Amino acid sequence: xxxxxxxxxxxxxxxxxxxxxxxxxxxxxxxxxxxxxxxxxxxxxxxxxxxxxxxxxxxxxxxxxxxxxxxxxxxxxxxxxxxxx
Numbered sequence: 194x195x196x197x198x199x200x201x202x203x204x205x206x207x208x209x210x211x212x213x214x215x216x217x218x219x220x221x222x223x224x225x226x227x228x229x230x231x232x233x234x235x236x237x238x239x240x241x242x243x244x245x246x247x248x249x250x251x252x253x254x255x256x257x258x259x260x261x262x263x264x265x266x267x268x269x270x271x272x273x274x275x276x277x278x
Contacts (some may be wrong), residue, residue, distance in 0.1 A: 199278075200276075200278055202274050202276045203215075203274070204273075204274055205266060205268060208267065208269065210267045211265070211267065214263075215276060216261070216276050217259065217260045217276040218263070218266065219273060219276075220254065220255050220256060221255065222255045223254055223255050223270075225250060225271060226251070226253070226266070226267065226269060227267040227269040228266075229248055229263055231261065231262065250269070253271075262278070263275075
């Protein structure tokens with residue numbers, strides 16, 4: 194159940210770098226990521242050679258939840274809940 198975020202969550206409302214193992218991120222307001230680092234840098238979101246462009250600088254609307262596995266979350270603006278897993 195860890196992959197479902199049942200290991201707890203972290204409320205992030207600042208522009209500091211937060212590290213861990215996050216499996217889902219829910220936007221509580223429109224959010225822009227300064228950095229969103231995949232846990233596996235060879236096979237994750239934001240790795241252009243694998244699956245498209247970085248989300249850095251893009252506005253993600255309130256209410257959206259993204260799933261994956263990230264090691265670093267750093268907001269440029271917004272509020273999120275990052276689920277541990």
